[in-house]
Amino acid sequence: MGRKAKFDETTVSSGRGRKAKKQGDPTFPKGVLVKEEKELSHRQRQRARKRLLKKQKLNKLEKTKGKKVEDTLTEDNVKNVTKQLKTNKKRKFLKKQLENNNLSHEDDQMQFDSDSNKSDNREVMRNEQKITKKKLLNSDTEDEIDNYDDIEEYEQNEEMDNEEMDQNEDADSSDDDVDNDVDLFPIEKANKKLKKKQEEEQKLAEEEMHDMTLQQSVFTFPTEEELAEVTNLKDVQQRIKDVIMVLSDFKRLRDVNRSRYEYMNLLRGDLCTYYSYNNFLMEKLMQIFPLDELLEFLEASEVQRPMTIRTNTLKTRRRDLAEALINRGVNLDPIGKWTKVGLVIYSSQVPMGATPEYLAGHYILQGASSFLPVMALDPKENEKILDMCAAPGGKSSHIAALIKNTGVIFSNDVNEERIKAVVGNFHRLGIVNSIICTYDGRKLPSVIKSFDRVLLDAPCTGTGVVSKDPSVKTNKDEVDIQRCCTLQKELLLAAIDCANARSESGGIIVYSTCSVLPEENEWVVDHALKKRDVKLIPTGLEFGAEGFTSYRQYRFHPSLKLTKRFYPHVHNMDGFFVAKFKKFSNIVHKNKEEETLN
Numbered sequence: 081m082g083r084k085a086k087f088d089e090t091t092v093s094s095g096r097g098r099k100a101k102k103q104g105d106p107t108f109p110k111g112v113l114v115k116e117e118k119e120l121s122h123r124q125r126q127r128a129r130k131r132l133l134k135k136q137k138l139n140k141l142e143k144t145k146g147k148k149v150e151d152t153l154t155e156d157n158v159k160n161v162t163k164q165l166k167t168n169k170k171r172k173f174l175k176k177q178l179e180n181n182n183l184s185h186e187d188d189q190m191q192f193d194s195d196s197n198k199s200d201n202r203e204v205m206r207n208e209q210k211i212t213k214k215k216l217l218n219s220d221t222e223d224e225i226d227n228y229d230d231i232e233e234y235e236q237n238e239e240m241d242n243e244e245m246d247q248n249e250d251a252d253s254s255d256d257d258v259d260n261d262v263d264l265f266p267i268e269k270a271n272k273k274l275k276k277k278q279e280e281e282q283k284l285a286e287e288e289m290h291d292m293t294l295q296q297s298v299f300t301f302p303t304e305e306e307l308a309e310v311t312n313l314k315d316v317q318q319r320i321k322d323v324i325m326v327l328s329d330f331k332r333l334r335d336v337n338r339s340r341y342e343y344m345n346l347l348r349g350d351l352c353t354y355y356s357y358n359n360f361l362m363e364k365l366m367q368i369f370p371l372d373e374l375l376e377f378l379e380a381s382e383v384q385r386p387m388t389i390r391t392n393t394l395k396t397r398r399r400d401l402a403e404a405l406i407n408r409g410v411n412l413d414p415i416g417k418w419t420k421v422g423l424v425i426y427s428s429q430v431p432m433g434a435t436p437e438y439l440a441g442h443y444i445l446q447g448a449s450s451f452l453p454v455m456a457l458d459p460k461e462n463e464k465i466l467d468m469c470a471a472p473g474g475k476s477s478h479i480a481a482l483i484k485n486t487g488v489i490f491s492n493d494v495n496e497e498r499i500k501a502v503v504g505n506f507h508r509l510g511i512v513n514s515i516i517c518t519y520d521g522r523k524l525p526s527v528i529k530s531f532d533r534v535l536l537d538a539p540c541t542g543t544g545v546v547s548k549d550p551s552v553k554t555n556k557d558e559v560d561i562q563r564c565c566t567l568q569k570e571l572l573l574a575a576i577d578c579a580n581a582r583s584e585s586g587g588i589i590v591y592s593t594c595s596v597l598p599e600e601n602e603w604v605v606d607h608a609l610k611k612r613d614v615k616l617i618p619t620g621l622e623f624g625a626e627g628f629t630s631y632r633q634y635r636f637h638p639s640l641k642l643t644k645r646f647y648p649h650v651h652n653m654d655g656f657f658v659a660k661f662k663k664f665s666n667i668v669h670k671n672k673e674e675e676t677l678n
């Protein structure tokens with residue numbers, strides 16, 4: 081196991097420190113303010129002049145660069161600077177007083193305090209300074225109010241002012257450093273001391289930062305023996321973070337003796353261990369998602385999507401249904417603006433598959449992503465529609481509701497067991513415009529054609545619904561993908577052949593899967609574009625990521641970007657893919673015919 085980088089930032093607790101809580105408001109010794117307002121000493125005025133001369137020199141330099149210099153060495157300016165110095169001194173004094181007040185209580189304790197406590201105390205000091213300044217604002221004379229007019233601005237500028245003063249003082253220090261300290265007020269001395277302390281702290285913080293950066297770059301690649309050791313999941317998780325960090329800045333953070341390939345292998349192994357995937361599927365996912373997004377996808381796939389239901393508008397309205405369910409103690413909300421029939425169920429005191437409303441067919445339990453292909457199909461009343469792979473009938477029943485039980489729906493599924501669920505659902509939901517059949521979809525064009533619209537919600541690997549069926553993580557391999565994608569290509573060509581290009585209202589085919597693998601999505605669609613007279617058109621879905629036009633070494637038709645991808649980590653719904661075709665010719669070209677079904 082390699083050394084671990086610490087990427088987490090130290091959390092600094094906010095709020096008052098334990099000691100600070102005991103402290104009352106800071107007080108000011110009487111007369112100090114008055115003393116501060118006395119005329120400056122001769123020595124101080126000399127220093128002010130010196131600084132002004134220095135500033136003038138600088139200004140002159142700037143002037144040569146085209147900048148306007150406004151300051152001139154007049155008696156007025158000297159007075160202004162002197163006044164400014166007095167104001168600054170007063171500010172500094174107040175600040176120092178406040179700090180001293182706190183420091184005197186904290187002094188002993190501070191030495192042993194942790195960093196976070198120090199930050200706490202500083203925070204408290206700052207807050208108390210503010211409160212006190214506010215108090216001062218309320219009680220001070222007009223003159224003083226002017227001085228503290230803009231406390232916020234002051235706080236921001238103070239650092240800069242101090243720096244400027246420091247620079248000036250540093251410059252002065254060469255000639256009068258020794259008698260400077262003698263000349264200083266006690267508060268100025270204390271202020272100097274505090275500044276020194278602050279500088280030391282700053283230096284320490286910088287060193288700490290530097291150490292952390294070094295630590296980050298010293299993740300050492302584990303040896304064979306270390307890898308063979310049984311590691312706990314926490315260590316694996318840490319190593320995943322470490323390796324992703326190294327890969328994100330490979331040039332700088334890598335071990336020069338290790339290749340990117342080795343790091344990727346290490347990462348894949350750890351991801352498989354941590355999320356319980358097989359190597360094959362993890363490899364596929366690593367090819368689809370950038371590493372940071374991959375983690376989000378894997379995390380989201382561990383979490384169940386929210387339960388959603390679709391109102392059966394053949395029997396009720398969503399508002400009425402929601403009211404009835406709320407009365408039964410169901411906590412719900414509309415899914416989103418994009419659907420007028422969906423409700424998300426947060427909690428329920430009754431099983432959602434056994435309420436009187438469910439049994440009466442007022443709704444169906446359906447994942448939000450399953451609404452999308454039917455919305456893309458956009459069926460119209462009185463049309464002839466084919467749902468090629470329909471069981472258990474969720475999407476077929478949605479189509480029936482949209483066309484208000486008019487026209488006709490052929491709900492087909494090769495699986496005779498599963499088709500029984502379609503019959504049951506249609507009875508419950510009150511669907512009366514359907515013909516239920518059990519053909520192999522690939523053979524359907526030889527049985528019936530000329531549909532206005534065809535939906536092919538194809539059988540797939542289910543890599544988009546891992547949270548529903550975690551077995552997908554381990555039981556899919558290359559052969560499964562190949563088998564699926566071959567079947568999908570054949571079914572899609574058959575679906576296109578079943579559609580009527582001359583339909584007045586349609587000639588539309590929608591292809592969908594609950595897989596995120598390009599092999600089952602863009603690849604299949606691209607294949608159909610080459611084999612049939614169809615083109616991709618916008619799905620009409622207002623959200624979703626664009627389909628891929630390239631994937632690894634493969635290049636797809638540019639119109640593939642009209643297809644839509646949906647992800648659990650982005651859209652909080654199952655992973656899904658939707659493509660919408662328009663068929664513009666019923667001709668199956670001879671050379672293309674060889675590619676179709678026998």
Ligand SMILES: C[S@@+](CC[C@H](N)C(=O)[O-])C[C@H]1O[C@@H](n2cnc3c(N)ncnc32)[C@H](O)[C@@H]1O
Binds near residue numbers: 472493498519538
């Ligand atoms: C993703 S499910 C369909 C879900 C359905 N559209 C719904 O919304 O309830 C895929 C279906 O395709 C069916 N299927 C698999 N191979 C088929 C084939 N060659 N012809 C027709 N249906 C097939 C499966 O039995 C399965 O029910």
